[in-house]
Amino acid sequence: MRILDRLFLWIGSTFTLSAYMGSTKIQGLLWSAADITLALVLLKIADEARARAGKGRIRIRYALIWASALLTPLLVLARTPVEFFYLESVIFALQYLVLLFSVFTESRMILRAIRETRKG
Amino acid sequence: MEKPFFRVMAVLWLFAEGILLVAARWAAGTVRGEGKPQGKFITVCLLLFFLLAGAAFFGETAFRAWHPDSRRIDLFLYNSTLWNLFCTAWVIIEGLIVLHLFHIDGTMKGTRTRPGSAAAAAFLLVALPLAFFLLYQAQLVSVVARYRLGTVAASRISRFFIRLCGFLWIAFEWAAALVGLRILRRLRHPGVTSP
Numbered sequence: 001m002r003i004l005d006r007l008f009l010w011i012g013s014t015f016t017l018s019a020y021m022g023s024t025k026i027q028g029l030l031w032s033a034a035d036i037t038l039a040l041v042l043l044k045i046a047d048e049a050r051a052r053a054g055k056g057r058i059r060i061r062y063a064l065i066w067a068s069a070l071l072t073p074l075l076v077l078a079r080t081p082v083e084f085f086y087l088e089s090v091i092f093a094l095q096y097l098v099l100l101f102s103v104f105t106e107s108r109m110i111l112r113a114i115r116e117t118r119k120g
Numbered sequence: 121m122e123k124p125f126f127r128v129m130a131v132l133w134l135f136a137e138g139i140l141l142v143a144a145r146w147a148a149g150t151v152r153g154e155g156k157p158q159g160k161f162i163t164v165c166l167l168l169f170f171l172l173a174g175a176a177f178f179g180e181t182a183f184r185a186w187h188p189d190s191r192r193i194d195l196f197l198y199n200s201t202l203w204n205l206f207c208t209a210w211v212i213i214e215g216l217i218v219l220h221l222f223h224i225d226g227t228m229k230g231t232r233t234r235p236g237s238a239a240a241a242a243f244l245l246v247a248l249p250l251a252f253f254l255l256y257q258a259q260l261v262s263v264v265a266r267y268r269l270g271t272v273a274a275s276r277i278s279r280f281f282i283r284l285c286g287f288l289w290i291a292f293e294w295a296a297a298l299v300g301l302r303i304l305r306r307l308r309h310p311g312v313t314s315p
Contacts, residue, residue, distance in 0.1 A: 004259055005263055005267070009263065009267065011276060012276050013276075014276075015276040015279065015283075016276065020276070020279050024286075030287075031286070034296075037294070038293055038296055038297040038300060041297055045303060045307060048304065049307075085126065085129070089129050092133070099136075100136055103140060107146075111147055114151055114228060114307065115151065117310045118227070
């Protein structure tokens with residue numbers, strides 16, 4: 001029997017639903033943490049650019065990201081992959097909405113700030 | 121991709137990631153002062169997106185129509201291939217976003233990436249995950265056929281691929297966040313050189 005066959009048959013017999021759910025929860029927490037960090041960094045960069053342009057600070061988008069952070073620990077309580085997916089969808093919808101909205105509305109200001117920094 | 125909600129979310133995520141990729145590519149070009157035209161790139165991305173979205177919503181019906189005698193395991197393998205292809209696409213997109221963020225950071229630092237090496241990195245970020253997906257799915261189909269595995273064992277093997285992809289795209293997201301932090305530091309402290 002080829003080594004790859006053995007490996008796949010081993011996965012087929014050992015990667016049970018409970019193993020999948022366990023690793024899914026770990027992955028969900030790590031993923032959400034990465035997304036929260038990424039969104040917060042983007043908002044901080046946007047805030048920096050807004051300050052240079054004389055605009056006010058971002059508030060609502062920070063609140064949405066912190067709301068997603070509060071929901072994230074609930075991923076551990078999901079009992080089935082379907083439950084997990086529904087909750088994951090709510091959490092990541094908040095994070096992606098913030099990311100997309102910020103990219104659409106702040107990109108030009110951020111790029112202007114970056115170009116000024118390079119020249120300065 | 122059994123439930124309609126799963127399909128809708130998968131397609132929406134792909135679309136959102138695609139927008140972020142186009143934005144990152146545009147930003148990297150603008151920061152470098154190249155202002156690369158986006159038309160062709162966006163057209164190719166949209167074409168691939170509609171192909172994948174079409175496969176997600178209508179592929180199963182088409183598969184049943186073309187293979188009326190297909191067994192449950194055949195339909196499972198079709199769905200597994202499609203879902204794993206979506207996961208591969210997310211890995212590729214995340215990888216390319218990180219690459220463009222690295223270019224922005226490098227330009228701010230004052231180092232210029234050679235076009236050849238940037239293209240090679242982009243090619244590897246697309247080709248390696250795609251090759252891994254093709255080999256994994258081929259091996260999955262082969263093992264299922266030769267050892268007459270049922271849907272339970274086949275779904276475990278298929279889910280393992282999703283898990284591998286998941287950890288890869290999380291690694292890319294963390295990389296994107298860390299490069300973002302470097303960009304933020306360069307914005308706040310222009311004179312200070314980061315490693």
